[in-house]
Amino acid sequence: MKLNNTSQYAIRIVAYIVQNGSKNKYNAKDISKKLSIPYKYLTKIMSLLVEGNIILSSRGREGGYNIAKELSEIKIGDILEAVKESLHQEECVLGNHLCNKMEKCILHDKWLFTKNSMQEMFKNTTLDDFIAKGVQR
Amino acid sequence: MKLNNTSQYAIRIVAYIVQNGSKNKYNAKDISKKLSIPYKYLTKIMSLLVEGNIILSSRGREGGYNIAKELSEIKIGDILEAVKESLHQEECVLGNHLCNKMEKCILHDKWLFTKNSMQEMFKNTTLDDFIAKGVQR
DNA sequence: TCTAATGACTACCTTAATGTAGTCATTGAA
DNA sequence: TTCAATGACTACATTAAGGTAGTCATTAGA
Ligand code: SF4
Ligand code: SF4
Numbered sequence: 226m227k228l229n230n231t232s233q234y235a236i237r238i239v240a241y242i243v244q245n246g247s248k249n250k251y252n253a254k255d256i257s258k259k260l261s262i263p264y265k266y267l268t269k270i271m272s273l274l275v276e277g278n279i280i281l282s283s284r285g286r287e288g289g290y291n292i293a294k295e296l297s298e299i300k301i302g303d304i305l306e307a308v309k310e311s312l313h314q315e316e317c318v319l320g321n322h323l324c325n326k327m328e329k330c331i332l333h334d335k336w337l338f339t340k341n342s343m344q345e346m347f348k349n350t351t352l353d354d355f356i357a358k359g360v361q362r
Numbered sequence: 363m364k365l366n367n368t369s370q371y372a373i374r375i376v377a378y379i380v381q382n383g384s385k386n387k388y389n390a391k392d393i394s395k396k397l398s399i400p401y402k403y404l405t406k407i408m409s410l411l412v413e414g415n416i417i418l419s420s421r422g423r424e425g426g427y428n429i430a431k432e433l434s435e436i437k438i439g440d441i442l443e444a445v446k447e448s449l450h451q452e453e454c455v456l457g458n459h460l461c462n463k464m465e466k467c468i469l470h471d472k473w474l475f476t477k478n479s480m481q482e483m484f485k486n487t488t489l490d491d492f493i494a495k496g497v498q499r
Numbered sequence: 500t501c502t503a504a505t506g507a508c509t510a511c512c513t514t515a516a517t518g519t520a521g522t523c524a525t526t527g528a529a
Numbered sequence: 530t531t532c533a534a535t536g537a538c539t540a541c542a543t544t545a546a547g548g549t550a551g552t553c554a555t556t557a558g559a
Contacts, residue, residue, distance in 0.1 A: 227448075230547065240467070252505065266548050268506065275506095285556025288505045301469070311364070330377070331491040332438070335483045339476060346472045354468040367517065389535070403518050405536065412536095422526025423534045 277307025
């Protein structure tokens, strides 16, 4: 039970940018070094974040990455979505074996509740929440 | 965010046994057919459940599997533990990058809360809970 | 204009989880 | 006492996630 590697990296990347000045521009090599994320893997993830409109990139000399919007507009959930983490509600504890609503098992509602609270958490946490407390790396 | 395949199978196997009579004995071939779990993969999982003292097995002709204890004594959490699903609390959202308690990030407590409620759910649900409602397959 | 510094793209490699094959060990029934 | 029906064990095959290599495209500055 955890987020996959790519999602974890993505959150750490964005958190890093937020904490070190969201107005600044960051290049792939530096981020890679600072966060110990393999360079090529990092750029792959960055492309996903760009595609998801969370990060802006500029190519060429003096290029780099920066945040695409206001911090308060970006939710953790958006990041996870950008890297295709599956958080879908309709997924059952036992995989995708969806049952009809009439004969649900004991775990159904309990799991849904937990799933919901997790989703709420990701939906309700925005990037500016990171500034105050800080993430250790 | 979901249980891995092996865990899902394990729960479905035990649920199947519970629903079809926990006093009866079941052989691998039948379970495999009924639940569409690859035969060899199934026997591998069964061995884990036997090792975890959830299932008893008897070899030889007329052999098979049956539940090792009273239904009320077996928790979903026990099944997950038997197949080595990692549910450990100390694991952070961002992997194993544990921070010191002084500078925890905004997700820390929220994640812990969710994690806890999930663990509680698994700890507090026993096999006899399955009987009443039934799991669709 | 040329070039070094950058990100984007494509294709491949590695690893861990999932799944399969073959054989051995045990046992009850004929 | 055989032997067919069973589970256990070992080793291999497949797949998907994670990670790497090489090259192309873009751009600011000399
Ligand atoms: S009833 Fe149980 S098995 Fe069926 S979809 Fe809900 S959680 Fe999954
Ligand atoms: S503070 Fe945040 S990053 Fe650090 S261990 Fe807790 S959840 Fe993980």
